Amino acid sequence: MRKKLLIILGAVFIAGCGTTGEPEQSGAPVEDRGAKKIEGTEVKPVTTADPMGAALAAVKQGVLAKRSVFFDYDSYVIKDEFKSLVEAHAQFLVANPKVKMLIQGNADERGSREYNLALGQKRAEALKKMLMLLGTREDQVEAVSLGEEKPRCSEANEGCWSQNRRDDMLYTGEF
Amino acid sequence: MTVLKRAVFACFLLALSFAARAQLTIEITGAGANRIPIAISDFAGEPGIARAVALVVRADLERSGVFKLVEAGTPLAENAAVNFADWKARGADALVVGSVAPAANGRFEVRFRLHDVQKQASLGGLAYVMTAQQGRATGHRIADFVYEKLLGEPGIFSTRIAYVVKSPGRFELQIADADGMNAQTALASREPIISPAWSPDGTRLAYVSFESKKPVVYVHSLATGRRHVAANFKGSNSAPAWAPDGNKLAVVLTKDGASQLYSLNADGSSVVRLASSAGIDTEPYFSPDGQFIYFTSDRGGSPQVYRIAASGGTVQRITFEGSYNVTPRLSPDGKSMAYVSRNGGRFQLTLMDLATRQTQILTDSDKDESPSFAPNGRMIIYASEIGGRGVLAAVSSDGRVKQKLSVQAGDVREPAWGPFLKH
Numbered sequence: 001m002r003k004k005l006l007i008i009l010g011a012v013f014i015a016g017c018g019t020t021g022e023p024e025q026s027g028a029p030v031e032d033r034g035a036k037k038i039e040g041t042e043v044k045p046v047t048t049a050d051p052m053g054a055a056l057a058a059v060k061q062g063v064l065a066k067r068s069v070f071f072d073y074d075s076y077v078i079k080d081e082f083k084s085l086v087e088a089h090a091q092f093l094v095a096n097p098k099v100k101m102l103i104q105g106n107a108d109e110r111g112s113r114e115y116n117l118a119l120g121q122k123r124a125e126a127l128k129k130m131l132m133l134l135g136t137r138e139d140q141v142e143a144v145s146l147g148e149e150k151p152r153c154s155e156a157n158e159g160c161w162s163q164n165r166r167d168d169m170l171y172t173g174e175f
Numbered sequence: 176m177t178v179l180k181r182a183v184f185a186c187f188l189l190a191l192s193f194a195a196r197a198q199l200t201i202e203i204t205g206a207g208a209n210r211i212p213i214a215i216s217d218f219a220g221e222p223g224i225a226r227a228v229a230l231v232v233r234a235d236l237e238r239s240g241v242f243k244l245v246e247a248g249t250p251l252a253e254n255a256a257v258n259f260a261d262w263k264a265r266g267a268d269a270l271v272v273g274s275v276a277p278a279a280n281g282r283f284e285v286r287f288r289l290h291d292v293q294k295q296a297s298l299g300g301l302a303y304v305m306t307a308q309q310g311r312a313t314g315h316r317i318a319d320f321v322y323e324k325l326l327g328e329p330g331i332f333s334t335r336i337a338y339v340v341k342s343p344g345r346f347e348l349q350i351a352d353a354d355g356m357n358a359q360t361a362l363a364s365r366e367p368i369i370s371p372a373w374s375p376d377g378t379r380l381a382y383v384s385f386e387s388k389k390p391v392v393y394v395h396s397l398a399t400g401r402r403h404v405a406a407n408f409k410g411s412n413s414a415p416a417w418a419p420d421g422n423k424l425a426v427v428l429t430k431d432g433a434s435q436l437y438s439l440n441a442d443g444s445s446v447v448r449l450a451s452s453a454g455i456d457t458e459p460y461f462s463p464d465g466q467f468i469y470f471t472s473d474r475g476g477s478p479q480v481y482r483i484a485a486s487g488g489t490v491q492r493i494t495f496e497g498s499y500n501v502t503p504r505l506s507p508d509g510k511s512m513a514y515v516s517r518n519g520g521r522f523q524l525t526l527m528d529l530a531t532r533q534t535q536i537l538t539d540s541d542k543d544e545s546p547s548f549a550p551n552g553r554m555i556i557y558a559s560e561i562g563g564r565g566v567l568a569a570v571s572s573d574g575r576v577k578q579k580l581s582v583q584a585g586d587v588r589e590p591a592w593g594p595f596l597k598h
């Protein structure tokens with residue numbers, strides 16, 4: 001009997017004295033844009049001009065589907081091998097002035113998190129500058145840094161680090 | 176003991192075991208050279224709670240690395256006659272005795288007294304009225320009293336630490352007691368959280384959250400859980416540091432290009448640029464007197480520590496040795512600076528005496544980050560890595576006392592030691 005009472009009190013304690021309900025942060029909300037099917041109706045695609053939609057479909061294909069630029073250690077220079085990729089994205093942004101791009105710069109994990117955040121920013125700014133030299137408007141592109149926080153590869157070796165020293169390009173609707 | 180009292184005590188024990196799963200485990204890995212031998216007797220009175228309070232006092236003092244526990248034997252009340260010769264023979268220089276008695280409304284009264292065994296004199300004592308759940312907090316306050324009486328500087332056992340736990344797909348900003356217990360989650364997110372910084376009064380945390388796909392600075396009130404955006408400009412927003420007055424923050428913004436230092440009010444208003452360079456300026460930290468802002472900059476070609484008057488002006492370089500010196504954090508007395516230096520590929524916590532510019536590497540690890548001083552300046556907590564896992568570690572400013580703090584499931588990182596509680 002006594003044991004039971006203790007167990008019940010314990011349960012009450014855990015329920016009562018536990019951590020209070022903190023708001024759960026789950027990143028940016030994702031809107032459901034899919035058409036909902038209503039009983040007895042048929043949903044058909046609307047084919048009026050939707051330049052934004054067409055543009056955003058284009059960036060999922062071909063060269064524009066390639067979104068990453070990689071950097072050498074301690075470097076912010078866009079290497080020659082990525083110049084044609086950057087040119088293709090610049091042409092697309094010039095041709096579609098309503099489309100916006102978010103550049104996320106990244107760094108490998110070595111050293112201070114905040115300093116690495118600043119290094120990632122430098123990489124993002126280097127790409128933004130190149131896009132602007134190729135005609136992209138300043139207000140179309142935002143350069144931000146994720147520092148060492150979003151590694152693509154998490155082993156502690158150069159093979160991994162070289163994948164983490166990169167810029168990722170995201171288009172409207174992707175960020 | 177009545178059934179009710181048993182139940183209350185069971186609740187207290189459950190609180191301990193419940194916290195045990197989420198808590199930071201602290202392991203002592205190094206101790207001071209001349210530890211003060213001290214006996215903490217079991218307290219007289221209510222056996223369960225009395226024992227639990229004495230256990231907290233013992234654990235606190237032992238973990239500090241400056242005390243050596245002497246076996247104490249039977250419970251002794253604060254008003255009991257002390258056989259000093261006997262305690263001297265057992266090797267104790269100091270003795271704590273006390274009692275726990277039932278008080279009104281299901282509460283308990285805890286009394287204790289500290290004795291100097293060598294001088295055969297009382298060094299004082301106090302009484303607290305507490306609920307059964309406040310046993311740990313009371314133990315910490317007793318340990319703080321003992322520490323201050325015997326060492327002449329305030330104890331840090333009642334302070335709290337903030338840190339970030341990363342488990343797969345989840346980041347939690349947690350706050351725990353300085354002994355790792357009572358961990359509570361202030362913010363849980365799928366995106367990274369970095370750089371927590373305590374407001375000088377300990378009521379708010381500023382931090383950087385990536386929940387909107389880029390770094391944004393928030394200020395979060397711990398008691399209410401309410402928070403607001405302090406800096407969300409175009410580009411990245413990071414590295415918040417509180418001015419000692421608690422009204423202003425220094426932050427790093429990239430709205431005008433590269434990472435640069437700005438000051439703003441905690442509510443996000445009145446943004447002013449503090450310094451300017453062609454490269455990176457980041458990781459600002461105010462000197463305790465509010466006169467200077469120390470920061471990391473690559474303006475000289477490699478990341479080094481510099482300082483600038485908080486009101487602006489000329490920039491002075493502080494570190495010169497080596498090619499990577501980052502994350503400056505000043506001691507509470509403003510006399511020394513903890514930072515991370517790279518030595519042959521190893522990132523190590525380093526301390527500089529600001530008057531003589533003498534430096535001392537405090538650790539033998541190789542991935543140290545994010546140092547933070549305890550408010551009495553005695554210990555520095557920092558992030559490190561053991562076996563590929565993120566852990567926290569603490570080291571005394573003389574490099575002797577060492578502790579490791581880890582959680583069972585996940586990486587723990589980004590520690591920030593909170594200020595003294597106002598009793």
